[in-house]
Amino acid sequence: MPQPAFDLTFDPAAIEHLILTLGAIGAHSGTGVWRRVYDPEWVAAQALLAEWMGQAGTVVRQDAVGNLWGRVEGTEGGKAVVSGSHIDSQCPGGRYDGALGVIAALVAVKALVAAYGPPKRPMEVLSLCEEEGSRFPTAGFWGSRAITGRIAHGDADRVLDAQGNSIAAAMNSVGLDPGLIPNARRNDLAAFLELHIEQGPVLEDADRSVAVVSAITGIRHTKVTLVGEQNHAGAFPMDLRRDPMAGFAEMAGGLVGHAHRLGRPAVTTIGRIEVWPNAPAIIPRDVSFTLDARHPRADDYAALHQTHHAMMAEIAARRGLALTSEVQFDLPPTPCDPAIIAALTQSAQALGVAFVEMASGAGHDSQQMAAICPVGMVFVRSKDGRSHTPEEFSSLPDIVDGIRVLAGALYRLAY
Template sequence: MELATKLDERLKAVSSIGSDPTGGMTRLLYTDSWLEAQKYVKQQMESFGMTTTFDDVGNLFGRIEGAENPDETIMTGSHIDTVVNGGKLDGQFGVCASLTAAEYLVAKYGQPKRSLEVISMAEEEGSRFPFAFWGSKNFVGVANNDEVQDATDADGKKFVDEMRRQGFDFSPKQTRRDDIKAFVEEHIEQGSILEQEHEQIGIVNSIAGQRRYDIVLKGEANHAGTTPLSYRHDAVYGMAKMINNALDKAHQVGDPLVLTFGKVVPKPNTVNVVPGEVLFTMDCRHTDAEYLVQFTKEITDMMTQVAAEMGLDISIDLWMDEKPVPMSDQIVKTIEDKAKAGKYKYRVMHSGAGHDSQIIAPVYPTAMIFVPSIGGISHNPAENTKFEDLVEGVKLMADTLYELAYK
């Protein structure tokens, strides 16, 4: 089989499912387009001899039994859902890459020694319902069904009703699989490092931890024309001081620390009133768990001090605290060895974005392969990667799976 041709066919076919008029992709969990995409992947799996199954929540598995050690499984794959008006590669490239690499190996070398399995995970993004990693969390048995029992989407449709409408339901408590010896996920970088450094491959050795906060400052709303600056309790002024101090400190620290203030909601949010209240968010990420906690504590202590000096009330809500997740040294080394042998242009790097691999890695030996993102753009209809880079990524995936499943 011609690897590049099959990859191109699959990406074009799956990108037509859930495409919207803007040129982007909207394929959300348990929608009709989501099920159509999973059925397409199922047909593609079966086209080269894979045995396919859905689990209870809609994760799709395609499997080639191993000839010598069928009870040892090498798994690869990614997620099939998208964000709203997203790009054509996030998630589904990893699914198509895994499918294409597996088909290439079976066509060239026949049945593997160990079982080879591709997973198309039901959901990762959390774009329709307020719950992310539904697919991978169910796969490794850490999903909390209580968290989605009353969840609804923007149209008021219930998670449970939509899941059952598509023929799926909650998983009964099952024994976690013990046959999986490695999981490898391929993904676009969603950043600009590989492109800027003129490299085609990233080998991911860790996924950054994330701490996210909602911060509310309360002062006093007042007339913009009659209230002297020295008399004001301006919530936005306080926020501006805090953000400036925090970002200055973050720039001094540098990589791999990143700090983002992405949402600001002032009240009353009108041109001629001193804002008496403001809500803003903080997203901080780092690959070292202890340093992430230390840095964010220094920032929140600074915010508390600034609020006191300015006569503002402050509340700080830490609503996400995800620890960094290291990848398997052994699987990373396997990928790197194949990258060296194949003369791929690569670097070992961390991921600043979250992925299904961060859920799977604490349970099974896991690593990731990145390919460049043009302009670092993702979650956007403009998301793109040079086709030759996509092909190089699939070739390295095939080389890696050959080492893990055939040797």
């Protein structure tokens, strides 16, 4: 692909206006947002975006699950180059996680069409629904799963919120027919590009505004249970104990320490533990914990889990503890597409935006979309590495850098 002449300027104040206007719908906790899929706030936010997409010159439609698409036809037709993210939030979340990627796509596509006219390939702006699973915990990536055909018949009746209402009922309440979900399937996409806040401290640590994402990490959640022998904390000598808490301590130290030694991008987290009977003067009978282990490269991902397995088996056997482990979910690593990485990298270099290349340690809609098309992502620096909180923040200069890099890549891919 020859290096085209490309230059666009973006007005920070106009972008800020979009962020604050969208953030006002479902505003919560001062700077936060509480916007759950199919709730009135979500409906109002999608309606506003539909209006903005229309003003940007795109043809707007809502698909069968409520994803919003704004399309610009391409002079040469073919598969579409798509950019977007999600507007549902954590409860409460911030103004940036997801929403910034929809606004970025909207602003970029509008500016491209205004400056360069219709593209060769179709371009679409996409606002996805229920990425977070914040209303329906088992419905994470609902919108992108519909597009990729990963929602099975009957799922909509089985997916429930905390009050026991089905997502099918919630869809009905906003005029969507769950029976039509298969219609949301797309098989005519050339690329999906997602701009997202980093949600971590790597860019801040590296003093860069943006990152080109090389891969989305593989994530495995394992529930591990250690069963020992419950006994009196005073009357049982150390040498005769089979103490699952002591076994847990050695395992947790080994598992987390291994990721430390591997260094970036390996991460291993033990976030949840349950102990029985959990009393100060009783050697516990059992300890259960969750093991969240991530690596963005397939070989390293497999090696990480193999090491974990061997380490836990050895410690449990040596300490006379019964070990069971159950993989709760396993999302293999998703490499970003080399051509999209190249488009983003060339865009940043041509614009003089200093960037880092890094893997995403969090899951994203792009991971799902990779099932049907090449994907790529741009990260924008997060203040203090924070997200999923009203305090999450990205600065306007950083956001403008991200949108410029995204627009340059869309130009390379669609023009």
